[in-house]
Amino acid sequence: MIPAPFDYVRPDSLAGAVAALAEAGEDAKVLAGGQSLLPLLRMRLAYPEVLVDLGGIAELRGVRDDGDFLWIGAATTHYEVLHSSLVREHCALLARATATVADPAVRHRGTIGGSLAHADPAGDLPAVALVLDARMAVSGPDGVRELAAADFFVDYLTTAMDDGEVLTGLRVPKVWAGWGFHYEKFARTAQSWAVVGVAAAVRERDGAVAEARIGLTNMGAVPVRARAAESAAAGAGLAAGPLRAAAEQADAEAAPPSDLHAQADYRRHLARVLTGRALAAAASG
Amino acid sequence: MTATPDAAERVPEIGRARRRKEDARLLTGRTRWTDNLDPAGVLHVAFVRSPLAHGAIRSVDVSGALARPGVVAAFSGADLAAEQGSLPCAWPVTADIVLPDHPPMAVEEVRYVGEAVACVVARDRYAAADALEAVEVDYEPLPAVVDMAAALAEGAPLVHADKGTNRSFVWPFESGDIAAAVDGAEVVLRRRYRQQRLIPAAMEPRAVVCAPEGEGFTLWSSTQVPHILRVMLAMVTGIPEHLIRVVAPDVGGGFGSKLQVTAEEVLALLLARRLDRPVKWTESRTEGFQTTHHGRDQVQDVTIAADRDGRLRGLKVDLLADMGAYLMLITPGIPILGAFMFPGIYKMDAYAFSCTGVFTTKVPTDAYRGAGRPEATFAIERIMDELAAELGMDPLELRRRNWIRHEEFPYTGVGGLTYDSGDYERATARAVELFGYEELRAEQARRREAGDPVQLGIGISTYTEMCGLAPSRVLGELSYAAGGWEHASVRMLPTGKVEVVTGSTPHGQGHATAWSQIVADRLGVPFEDVRVLSGDTQVGPRGMDTYGSRSLVVGGTAVVRACERVVDKARRLAAHLLEADVGDVEFTDGAFAVRGTPEPSVGIQAVALAAFAAHDLPEGVEPSLDSDAAFDPDNFSFPHGTHLCAVEVDTETGRVSVRSYVAVDDVGKVVNPLIVEGQVHGGLAQGIAQALYEEAVHDAEGNLLTSTMADYLLPSSADLPDFVTDRTETPATGNPLGAKGVGEAGTIASTPAVVNAVVDALRPYGVADVEMPCKPERVWRALWDAAARNGGAR
Structure with a gap:
């Protein structure tokens, strides 16, 4: 469990990080909390020549009110997200999902930006970013750009960011007043990855679902929006029956993997069951 | 606290729940963990390990590694062939056992993924690890043999071609007339149970340091057995025993995995001798998962015969036991340690047992917490619940009708062992009371009636086990090389x-x-x-x-x-x-x-x-x-107890949650109740883990797929219920302390209690068994399969 040799730089500014990445070229990796990257290095599944550590860049850390949006710095730890009153007020779904990430030790080290940029479909936060319509802020040698979460995750462990770009944070629209949320995570042990996770947001009107949003964890190479189930849920009554009926379409857009922890058909079944539960919990919460 | 001899009333220490001074x-x-030890000038060893489950070694070239910075030496198996000897098996269970050579570093052939083929010795761990990739090994792939049934099939590829068979031994035992017992019985049940392969996963990885000191050597190892190791190191290497000092400093867990004489220990000694420098090796977690011996891995064909009133007539057990690629220190003896325990606490007329040891291209198996007795206890306690279901009898009542009554001790059972003491009635009565057995049965009936998607299951394990290993005379009769x-x-x-x-x-x-x-x-x-x-x-x-x-x-x-x-x-x-x-x-x-x-x-x-x-x-x-x-004890000791487990099974997802767990154990007289409590808690965690979580999985090529803790699931306290524990006390008669032993009881008892509870929850759906670990997908598929059998949706 000893990584191959690499160089290490720890810039103290975003500009410094972008410059360091530009200089290192394609064999560089960005290091945030290290909770995913370090195991890959130690098992020699990744061989970067340079690690650019974002840990010394104060501007990438913290949560702040940004007008119509909430700004969450990429290097903000899960623990900080979880305990942010702004997050709890404006996007409680993110707090709920973050509470299920790994264990306390990982949550103290791991960062929201690292988790999203790693783009592991078994990670809990990509599906949440999708449901919340988060905008991903990216800096690179050609300047700053913003990507919709839906455009950010392009494949397994792959984002739309170019080599040399750094995820600096995300902007979450503050449009969630009146919505209920739930993150339903199905994992084999408390510390293990989600076999399937469901992020649900429900807006209620007159005793029925006015609008629903559903994001699925680990149901494909990228996080999946379950749009068919969302449409089916719209207008449904809040009782378990109609919500479950809508959830029967939860896996319509998914292409789940078969692996050690579950075969694809079981994942599809779980997605349907868990979506029904997540919708019910979101509607009542 | 300062009880001087003159103090008026001395409080006895035995029985006090003292916190542990260590x-x-x-x-x-x-x-002093072994990895904390750094003798002056210590060199670090890293191993090149086979990526193939089976292959012939065409060539090994270490010259590239020797050119790497910091590298002091590098050796192939062939380089050390003249001195490395063969790793010992101290328990050849039959006279005609097939016992292959086991070089510490492979010379001609590799037989499991992770087997060492070369080593690099460098000034620091990093240099050693980096130089591994410069060692070139050329293999000719040979077919992997992963599954025991396939290994025994006609024409199967051979793990050891020169032995002509993948069958290591057949060990039979028979007591009473089993044919008459089965033929004359009103009810005969046959079941196949699978003991999945488990990875011991001690908290402290294996580590070894060896230093030349004066005319001899000191070897520090994270081992359970420094004395046995010293003898074996002398026998394997030819270095005189009196020149070898073995030290087990503080050791962070073993569960049997450090009851071993390992390749790395032998090689550390040889490298220290060759280089005249201290050397050190510490395994990584994945290296440990791949190369530290595994546990369990049996297929059990069990036949039980009984009368309609529940009286047991006979028990027949046919085992296949996966040895892995080689026989290590007591590999073949592990299933034999269980051979006498399949009858459990029950009286019956006849018992027959047979164990076939099978070679496969996987890391060898050997002792793992309970070592043979968990397998036996699982089989008997599972099939007792099945028999109760077949007879329409409460599983506790079936047990009552068959167990040895307290006034019958000492009792020599059909397995040939003499149980010296015990009181199964009392332990069971206490467990039933603490558990609220009747109330839970009532709740179970309500949930069944209501078609609740979350069903309640109740599992029972009235176990005994055999510990206090062991009378030297008995070990000799069983062909074990040492005493007890x-x-x-x-x-x-x-x-x-x-x-x-x-x-x-x-x-x-x-x-x-x-x-x-x-x-x-x-x-x-x-x-x-x-x-x-x-x-x-x-x-x-x-x-x-x-x-x-x-x-x-x-x-x-x-x-x-x-x-x-x-x-x-x-x-x-x-x-x-x-x-x-x-x-x-x-x-x-x-x-x-x-x-x-x-x-x-x-x-x-x-x-x-x-x-x-x-x-x-x-x-x-x-x-x-x-x-x-x-x-030297005259007899084994026999802890026993009654464990009751309630699980909730979510029939929509297949998830099993342990809702409550009661363990009433009789471990004889207790020296320190706090230590006993800790042993029971840890044992329960490990036994429940086998029932629900842990499984070493290999692919068809023999690769270990569960080689990290992300894939091999060890439960934490967050996954386990609060345990309710209590004790009854019938002193052991074979030792002046009256103690029976407690290190393995929790593990032995708990696995069948949990699986019995899972199956109990699902029996109304037509499910008669769920293979371990009872992971959600397996439970879900069992429900679907049962529904399909019953010709409709559930």
Whole structure:
């Protein structure tokens, strides 16, 4: 469990990080909390020549009110997200999902930006970013750009960011007043990855679902929006029956993997069951 | 706390829930873990390991590694072939056992993924790890043999081509007329149970350091068995035994995985000799998962025969036991340790057992917590629940009709063992009360009636096990190469403090505390005045080490005997000092006095000083107050108990949650209830883990897919319920402590209790079994399969 040799730089500014990445070229990796990257290095599944550590860049850390949006710095730890009153007020779904990430030790080290940029479909936060319509802020040698979460995750462990770009944070629209949320995570042990996770947001009107949003964890190479189930849920009554009926379409857009922890058909079944539960919990919460 | 011999009422130490005196250093890590040891000039070893489950080695070229910075030496298996010998198997269970050579580093062929083929020795760990990729190994792939049934099939590829078979041995046992018992029975059930392969996963990885010292060598290893290791290192390498010192410093868990003589230990010794430098190796977690021996891995075909009223007639067990690629220290003996335990606590007319050991291209199996007895207990306790269901009888009632009643002890069962003591009625009654058995059955009925998607299941395990390993005579009869005795020395120092040297070597059991309690009571000295020394063959050259829940039963008894000899010697000296006849001198709470005349008296600590000064010793009494003793038990000891488990099964997802768990154990007399409680909790966690979480999975090519903790799921406290524990106490009769052993009981008892509960929850759906681990997908598929069989949706 000893990584191959690499160089290490720890810039103290975003500009410094972008410059360091530009200089290192394609064999560089960005290091945030290290909770995913370090195991890959130690098992020699990744061989970067340079690690650019974002840990010394104060501007990438913290949560702040940004007008119509909430700004969450990429290097903000899960623990900080979880305990942010702004997050709890404006996007409680993110707090709920973050509470299920790994264990306390990982949550103290791991960062929201690292988790999203790693783009592991078994990670809990990509599906949440999708449901919340988060905008991903990216800096690179050609300047700053913003990507919709839906455009950010392009494949397994792959984002739309170019080599040399750094995820600096995300902007979450503050449009969630009146919505209920739930993150339903199905994992084999408390510390293990989600076999399937469901992020649900429900807006209620007159005793029925006015609008629903559903994001699925680990149901494909990228996080999946379950749009068919969302449409089916719209207008449904809040009782378990109609919500479950809508959830029967939860896996319509998914292409789940078969692996050690579950075969694809079981994942599809779980997605349907868990979506029904997540919708019910979101509607009542 | 300072109970002096003169204090009015001495509180006995035995039975006190003392916190462990060793924990402060163990928990803070400020202690001698093997990996913390860095002798001056130490070199670091890393191993090139086979990526293939089976292959012929065409060539190994280490020259590239030698050119790497910091590298001091590199060797292939062929380079060391003349001196590395063959790793030992001390338990050839049959006369015609197929026992292949097992070179510490492969020379001609690799037979499991992770087998060492070359090593690099460098100035630091990083240089050694980096240089591994510069070693070039050319393999000719050979077919993997992963599955036992496939290994035994006609024309199967052979793990050891020169042996002509993948069958290592067949070991039979028969008692009573099994054919008559089965033929004459009204009900006969046949079941196949699978004991999945498990990975021991001790908290401290394996590590070894070896240093040339003077004319010999000192080898520190994270081992359970420093004494056995020393003997075996001498036998394997030819280095004379008296020139080898083995030290097990503090060891962070083993569960049987460190009851082994490993390739890395042998190679560390050879490398230290060749390079005349200290060398060190510590495994990574994945390296450990791939190469430290695994546990369990049996297929059990079980037949039980009974009358309609539930009376058992006979039991027949046919095992396939996966040996892996080689036979290690006691690999073939593990299923045999279970052979006598399949009948459990029940009376029956006949019992037949047969075990076939099978070679596969996987890492060898060997001892893992319980070692043979968990497998046996699982089979009997699972099939008892199945039989109860078949008979329409409450599973507790079926057990009551068949178990040995308390007044029948000592009882020689059909397995041939004589159970010395026990009270199954009492333990069961207490467990039923704590569990709320009737209330839970009522709730279960309500949920079934209501079609609740979350069903309740109740599982029972009325287990016994065999520990206190072991009478040397019996081990000899079973073809084991060593004995089962244990040794202890008790030394009273001139100032009255006490050193205890114990041959049994702890790796987390709390010997320092328990032995101090025993000695404090026996010598009448304060607990704090006792120090326990162990794990160093130079400090305590004699011992049989720690496994099989033997430490207290066998090693603790040796300590008691050594204390008795110290007291006997002190009595003679005290009589001399008191100018009394030895026969008139009594010893109470650390002081000697003449019978009937409490004054004057002399304390044992004063006697120790007199024995040291030796100014005035009676005829035939030698200076110094110390003694040695060894103890070899006449019989095993038999802890027992009743475990009751309630699970909730979410029939929509297949998830199983343990809702409540009651364990009432009878481990005989208890020295330290806190230590016992800890052993039970840890044992339950490990047994529940087998039932629900853990499984070593290989692909068809023999690759271990569960090679990290992300894939091999060890539950944490967050995944386990609060355990309700209690004890009953029927003292063991085979040792003066009355102790039965507790190190494995929780693991042995709990696995069938949990699986029985899972199946109990699902039986109305037509599910008769769920293979371990009962992971959600498997439970879900069992429900679907049952629904399909029943010809409709559930």
